Amino acid sequence: DSTKGLRYGHLMIMTDQDHDGSHIKGLLINFIHKEWPSLLKVPSFLVEFITPIIKATKGKSVKPFYSMPDYEAWKEDLGASASSWTIKYYKGLGTSTAEEGRDYFEHIALHKKDFVWADDKEDGEAIELAFSKKKISERKDWLTNYQPGTCLDQREKRIKYSDFINKELILFSMADLERSIPSMVDGFKPGQRKILFCSFKKNLVKESKVCQRAFEFVYWNYHAYS
Template sequence: MTDMDTDGSHIKGLIINFIHFFWPSLLECGFISEFTTPLLKARHGQKVQSFYSMQEYESWREKTSNADKYTIKYYKGLGTNTTAEALDYFENFDRHRRKYQYNADFDDRMINLVFDKGSASKRKDWILKSYDPKGTVECTDDGHVPYHEFINKELIHFSHGDNLRSIPSAIDGLKPSMRKILYGALKRKLTSEIKVAQLAGYISEQTHYHHGEASLQATIVNMAQDYVGSNNINILEPIGQFGTRLIGGRDQASPRYIFTKLSKFARLLFPSEDDPLLDYLEEDGHLIEPRYYCPIIPLALVNGGQGIGSGWSTTIPQFCPHDLIHYIRAKLNNLDNAAVTLPQIRPKVRGFVGEIIARPDGKGYTSRGVIARHGKNSLIISELPVGRWTSDYKSFLTKMLARGDITSFSEDHSTENIHFQVRMPIAKLLRAEKRGFHKVFQLESNLPTTNMHAFSHDSVITKYSTPEQMIDNDSFPV
């Protein structure tokens, strides 16, 4: 018995995998069954219609001419049900019970396909070939549910939803929760300060958000952060303590204490003239955020992105907004001249004073911090590589100190700038200089371009090899 949304389906799958791994014989003897409760209920007068999946509900809406006259209630969790509803379910126990049926060879392969760490590439093919947005579980004639039916018709919706939440759109660079926040902020014309906690409540109401408001609050904070290594262009303003590069933004204050509003760039990136042209989604009969926004430059490349979904992951470096603008303008100005040399698009991290250089193998870039000799036996580290936080690096230096590689180090940072002074014996300093200070002090990080996945304009996860390819294929196919 779990929640009936896709997260609940994932929990069911994890339990099935757990039992299959440790006690496979229990599957053979029909040990597992589930107790189902409605995910949604539609009410019109005294008439109540229950739905056990979103797909079942959507199918009913398409076939029901007066569906808009029904009041829809979404049952996010088991706790949404009243005592009377729970009693009704258990009084009709057999109607709500679903027994699972095991087919050894086929079901073993399907369970391993979904949960085996070594089957990531096969999971990609499974999702691409098997996912049906309208698919719903069908029982056998005797009321049983085969495990492969559950995996192919129910669990797959979680896998697809997991990718939607984890991988951004190539068009607007946003994930669904980010898009909901932007929609709510634009709808409210958020030019005055509001508490992050209050904004999360407003977004949840306006966009029919079905998850916890804590995750919305965290996303609002992420969209507003402006420390080195966060956003090149933050859509929301950070008014208060939104985190610093000291620990990668995790030192933000509680959402109850910090405020935000739309940044001055928001409507420049998302012009109001485009609003009527967008394809808005529908939830419970209400229009909510669009399928995707169409910013004037590709935010997926401006702010980059990371995420791990089901079968896919993504790592998109950040690129220079000015280069993106010059590239797009050059394309628009030379539509009839395919031979023109277009401007280069270079990586860029706002506030970063180190260097970012192309890797010789063409697989991305290397970011390098800044280190220089200071006097006879000391070094000054004034920048860390992209993605390395001050606190983490202090731990690294502490380990070097414990090993005797250095004799001492001191700190004089601000929330924006880095300053480590490291002292070491002259002989070790000379050896480190010969090996390369960046290598010895781990002041390099990779910014790969080999895993740039994003949803294309037709909602297909697509791999892009270069920022130019993402622009040409999806963001601005001119």
């Protein structure tokens, strides 16, 4: 119930801000919950360090967004005028420049969030819902009831584990379904469709090495947010 017997007092998660980063956070939370559940109840033992997933720039004005739903809501509110902003999508931590990295740590209080345990029923059951093999049916209902636009309020400095599961991890689960299930229209998954798109753009008709084409597809930068 305390960290006195440990060699450290806190554990900070620093993952990419995308859906896969959320999944890594969830896996780590689930691991601790299974092996050392009392640690999650220690105030501020588990913290996370967040960075923007998108920055919108217009002149000297810079707007950082920490979730795609927040960005999409802002873009929808602006309407046609959103095109006057320059958008940069941060695929991972490596996308940030050295200057941006220094800025993050100079203002670390803006980027650090504490996870908090509300109660066993609310938080414990939420973690079980997301990861337990015994909760497959309940998990299907959880995903079926997902509401577009759901996201964590990144202005909050303290995050309940149940809120993380229901407002952030669920975005990964929905994205994972989307990219894992072929479309009934063309039979392709999104990744396969992007490869086909780039192949048509490059007029590829001969056999070639995967590594060579992978580089070319990255060069074309065919990405949902580019």
